[in-house]
Amino acid sequence: MQDYHDFLGEVLISSEDLQRRITELGEQISKDYAGKGELLLICILRGGVLFLTDLMRQISIPHAIEFMAVSSYGVGGRQSTGQIRISLDLNVDIFNKHVLLVEDIIDSGHTLAAILELLSTRKPASLNVCTLLDKVERREVEVPIKYCGFTIPNKFVFGYGLDIDDYYRNLPFIGVVDLNKYNPGS
Numbered sequence: 528m529q530d531y532h533d534f535l536g537e538v539l540i541s542s543e544d545l546q547r548r549i550t551e552l553g554e555q556i557s558k559d560y561a562g563k564g565e566l567l568l569i570c571i572l573r574g575g576v577l578f579l580t581d582l583m584r585q586i587s588i589p590h591a592i593e594f595m596a597v598s599s600y601g602v603g604g605r606q607s608t609g610q611i612r613i614s615l616d617l618n619v620d621i622f623n624k625h626v627l628l629v630e631d632i633i634d635s636g637h638t639l640a641a642i643l644e645l646l647s648t649r650k651p652a653s654l655n656v657c658t659l660l661d662k663v664e665r666r667e668v669e670v671p672i673k674y675c676g677f678t679i680p681n682k683f684v685f686g687y688g689l690d691i692d693d694y695y696r697n698l699p700f701i702g703v704v705d706l707n708k709y710n711p712g713s
């Protein structure tokens with residue numbers, strides 16, 4: 528695998544800016560959900576993992592966490608179609624709970640729309656979305672977003688949970704890929 532320095536176009540969001548914004552989101556969520564009843568954060572694997580673990584440390588009210596994994600039947604790994612397959616379902620019943628879905632990025636919106644449709648059939652008390660990134664220009668289906676970290680331009684990004692061909696999720700910042708320099712084979 529290539530070292531990321533070989534294809535990093537630019538750092539779009541620094542680690543400091545990510546953490547600052549996540550602190551704000553955590554404070555807002557703590558206020559909004561205070562005294563409401565059971566709060567459950569559901570992280571969509573695997574991209575949302577870093578965001579979840581930083582966000583939950585900034586949420587000051589009691590809450591539980593759960594994980595879900597879905598794969599979308601897309602063209603290659605970079606586009607989704609709206610057909611999803613649940614590869615890991617929740618271990619708990621969400622009936623009457625306040626569910627907040629924690630996502631890394633909303634792109635076309637297909638994955639999220641399918642997840643929301645499925646979870647709403649299980650009758651949670653509320654169902655909202657917190658996404659770190661919103662690539663708003665790429666939206667194909669409308670999805671309600673209650674909390675958004677950053678709106679970003681239509682560029683392929685990586686780091687802080689987001690992968691390129693399953694790698695580079697560990698980086699503490701969000702970078703833009705220079706596709707002319709990225710060689711999957713090398």
Ligand code: IMP
Nearest residue numbers: 607633634635636637638683684689690
């Ligand atoms: P959507 O169904 O098109 O909204 O796709 C959302 C999923 O596509 C995300 O959860 C990511 O896994 C992936 N994705 C979309 N854009 C990017 C990107 O710029 N970098 C890395 N993954 C991305």
Ligand code: MG
Nearest residue numbers: 574604689690
């Ligand atoms: Mg991915």
